[in-house]
Structures are given as C-alpha cells and as structure tokens.
Amino acid sequence: MSPSSEIYFTIPNTLQNWPWPRHINPHYNICKAESSAWCEGFKAFTPKAQKAFNKCDFNLLASLAYPLLNKEGCRVGCDLMNLFFVIDEYSDVADQCGAREQADIVMDALRHPLKPRPEGEWIGGEIARQFWENATRTATPSAQRRFIKMFDSYLNSVVQQAEDRTHNYIRDIQSYFDVRRDTIGAKPSFAINEIHLNISDEAMEDPIIKTLASTSIDMLIIGNDLCSYNVEQARGDDGHNLVTIVMNERKIGLHAALQWISNLHDRLAAEFLEAYKKLPSPINPDVATYVDGLGNWVRGNDVWSFESERYFGVRGLEIQNSRIVQLLPKEKGEQGNTGLIPSTQGISVSTIKPSGFIQNILSSIWIKWGVTFLVLMLSVASLRSIIILHRYELF
Numbered sequence: 001m002s003p004s005s006e007i008y009f010t011i012p013n014t015l016q017n018w019p020w021p022r023h024i025n026p027h028y029n030i031c032k033a034e035s036s037a038w039c040e041g042f043k044a045f046t047p048k049a050q051k052a053f054n055k056c057d058f059n060l061l062a063s064l065a066y067p068l069l070n071k072e073g074c075r076v077g078c079d080l081m082n083l084f085f086v087i088d089e090y091s092d093v094a095d096q097c098g099a100r101e102q103a104d105i106v107m108d109a110l111r112h113p114l115k116p117r118p119e120g121e122w123i124g125g126e127i128a129r130q131f132w133e134n135a136t137r138t139a140t141p142s143a144q145r146r147f148i149k150m151f152d153s154y155l156n157s158v159v160q161q162a163e164d165r166t167h168n169y170i171r172d173i174q175s176y177f178d179v180r181r182d183t184i185g186a187k188p189s190f191a192i193n194e195i196h197l198n199i200s201d202e203a204m205e206d207p208i209i210k211t212l213a214s215t216s217i218d219m220l221i222i223g224n225d226l227c228s229y230n231v232e233q234a235r236g237d238d239g240h241n242l243v244t245i246v247m248n249e250r251k252i253g254l255h256a257a258l259q260w261i262s263n264l265h266d267r268l269a270a271e272f273l274e275a276y277k278k279l280p281s282p283i284n285p286d287v288a289t290y291v292d293g294l295g296n297w298v299r300g301n302d303v304w305s306f307e308s309e310r311y312f313g314v315r316g317l318e319i320q321n322s323r324i325v326q327l328l329p330k331e332k333g334e335q336g337n338t339g340l341i342p343s344t345q346g347i348s349v350s351t352i353k354p355s356g357f358i359q360n361i362l363s364s365i366w367i368k369w370g371v372t373f374l375v376l377m378l379s380v381a382s383l384r385s386i387i388i389l390h391r392y393e394l395f
C-alpha cells in the first residue's frame with residue numbers, strides 16, 4: 001500500500017454560517033425519475049459506468065440548487081446537470097482536439113435545436129439538442145440568450161483545461177481563477193435560475209449583482225475543489241484544482257493550503273453578504289428571486305457533494321459531519337481517467353467511492369498470494385527433481 005493512504009486531511013466547514021439553508025425542490029422525485037430515464041436512454045456509458053454515474057445523482061444537485069423553480073424549471077435543471085456531467089466525464093479525459101470537437105458539436109446542437117444530428121456523431125450532441133429543445137419551450141428570451149453565451153464560454157474554457165492538462169501546465173492562483181470561473185459551469189447554471197424571469201442586461205450589469213454573482217462563483221469553485229480534491233489527485237487530474245494550485249504557488253503543504261483556501265472562502269462569504277445588504281429597497285422581485293438563487297446554489301452544491309456518492313462514496317454523510325478524509329493512493333491508470341467513459345471502464349468505481357479503493361487493496365493482496373503460491377510450487381518442484389537425481393546418483 002502506498003504511504004499516502006496513511007495521510008488524513010480535514011475539509012474546512014466553510015458554510016457554517018451561510019444564511020441559506022438546505023432547501024430541496026418539491027418536484028425532485030418526479031424530475032429525477034424522468035430526467036434519469038431520459039439521460040440513460042442515450043447509452044452514453046457502459047452499464048457498469050452508468051451505474052456509477054447514477055450514484056452521483058445529478059438530479060439531486062439540480063433540485064437542491066434550484067429549490068424555487070416550478071416542475072418545468074426543475075426538469076430543465078436536472079437535464080442540464082445530467083448533460084454537464086456527461087460532458088465533464090468525456091472532456092476530463094480528452095486532449096485539446098478532442099475537447100474542441102466535443103465543444104463544437106454541443107454548441108451546434110444548442111444553436112440549432114430543431115436540426116437532426118448527423119449519423120455517428122458523439123452522443124453529447126443529441127443530449128444537448130434535446131435538452132435545449134425542451135428548455136426553449138418555457139425559457140424567456142433573456143434567459144435563453146444568456147444561457148447560450150455562457151455555455152459557449154464554459155465549453156471554450158474546458159478546451160483550455162484540456163490543453164493545460166495535455167502540457168502538464170500548472171497555473172498560478174490568479175490565472176487558475178480566470179479559467180476556473182468558466183470551467184466550474186456556474187454562469188450557464190445561473191441562467192437557469194432566471195429561466196422564467198425577465199431580467200434586463202442593465203440589471204445584470206449592476207455592480208452589486210456582479211459582486212454577488214462573482215463571489216458565489218468563487219465559493220462554488222472552492223466548494224467543488226475541496227470536495228473533489230481527493231478523487232482528482234488520485235487519478236492525477238488535480239492540475240485543475242485550487243488545492244494543488246495553492247500548494248504549488250505558495251510552496252506549502254496540504255494542510256496549510258486548506259487553511260489558506262478556508263480563509264479565502266470566509267472573505268468571499270463576507271463580501272457576498274455585504275453586497276446583499278446593499279441591494280436597493282424596494283427591489284425588483286425578479287432580481288430578488290435571482291439573487292436568492294445564488295445563495296441557494298452555494299448551499300445546494302455543498303450539501304450535494306456529501307449527500308451524493310460522487311466524491312466520498314457511501315461515507316459522504318459521515319464525512320460531512322467529521323470533515324476528516326483519508327488521502328487516496330494515486331491510481332496506476334491513465335492520467336485524468338475518471339473511470340466512467342467506456343474506454344476506461346476498468347478502474348471505474350475506485351475513482352469515486354471508497355469501496356473501490358478497498359477492492360484495489362484486495363486485488364493487490366490476491367496478486368501477492370498468487371506470487372507466493374507460484375514460488376512455493378516452483379520450490380517443491382525443484383526439491384523433487386533434486387531428490388530424483390540424487391536417488392539415481394546423478395547428483
């Protein structure tokens with residue numbers, strides 16, 4: 001076993017005083033059933049990998065992040081989260097060209113949702129097309145416009161992430177945030193907060209609204225990078241994770257980096273709450289709903305990270321309480337391998353749940369026993385040969 005398996009670290013409890021409580025959309029169950037069946041129908045993954053994907057429950061993320069949306073909005077949110085993570089699983093293991101191809105397919109599908117996708121195309125195109133064909137039935141023109149613009153920026157940043165990964169390029173903190181503010185996917189996700197609202201560009205450009213959006217994006221980045229650090233470092237894809245970025249730039253260890261990030265989160269939360277207090281009164285009700293949506297997103301992402309099995313397997317709730325995590329050993333597979341896409345299915349579950357980690361240990365024990373057995377058999381065979389040769393006085 002690698003020595004890293006002896007290392008423990010503590011995930012800072014960043015949202016202890018966050019005023020938005022856990023709030024789940026009342027349409028969660030029905031939307032989960034519908035959206036999961038819809039997404040599974042595309043057969044984007046092998047059955048085993050699909051099982052692992054389902055354990056992540058991206059419908060739960062949507063229902064916690066969009067507690068206020070009606071049934072149609074909640075369904076669009078669930079479909080979007082399923083689409084996002086299909087793209088994430090494929091792009092996390094793609095090189096720059098592969099990621100560019102995926103990005104172009106998805107953007108073409110979103111821009112032409114009524115056009116059939118070409119035969120043999122990567123399945124992400126048809127998932128995106130159907131998602132958007134349904135969303136545009138109820139989304140307001142302003143929400144649609146912002147969503148398309150933001151999704152394009154998201155995909156372009158994912159191509160940049162793939163290029164960085166291909167060249168093993170580790171950014172400094174500032175330039176990491178520049179790219180990560182798009183790869184986190186928060187901007188298009190916020191456009192679904194306003195799916196049925198009418199908010200002008202002018203209102204969105206208000207400095208207070210901009211501060212609320214930018215600080216909540218940074219809190220989402222920190223939330224995800226803290227919770228996914230363990231699995232990402234295990235599969236060698238932590239070059240695009242704030243924990244590694246801070247350790248690298250500041251030349252500090254894991255615990256000091258976590259403390260530094262926790263302090264940064266405290267400053268961001270304070271900045272958000274300060275801006276929130278400065279909102280005009282009376283406030284446009286659509287803007288008020290949008291802003292509360294940001295607060296809900298920060299809380300929703302945090303609780304989903306522990307309630308789903310994506311980052312901590314079945315131990316999520318226990319870790320949510322204790323905050324203590326055992327560092328996973330580095331996997332021997334390909335760099336960046338998430339284990340969910342068909343070509344890399346072999347090591348799938350070990351990257352996303354601790355029981356897979358135990359499986360790894362067990363398999364290495366079996367290898368050890370196998371080698372011991374072989375050596376023993378060879379020794380017995382050699383001994384027998386010596387005895388026979390000795391009996392016939394040939395030795």
Ligand SMILES: CC(C)=CCC/C(C)=C/CC/C(C)=C/COP(=O)(O)OP(=O)(O)O
Binds near residue numbers: 224310
């Ligand atoms: C996939 C995506 C862009 C989702 C957008 C919706 C959203 C804002 C989700 C919350 C944070 C999250 C999981 C971001 C993806 O980062 P990551 O690729 O590091 O996610 P991972 O840690 O789950 O692999």
Ligand SMILES: [Mg+2]
Binds near residue numbers: 088092183
């Ligand atoms: Mg990603």
Ligand SMILES: [Mg+2]
Binds near residue numbers: 092
């Ligand atoms: Mg990822």
Ligand SMILES: [Mg+2]
Binds near residue numbers: 224228229232
């Ligand atoms: Mg992550």
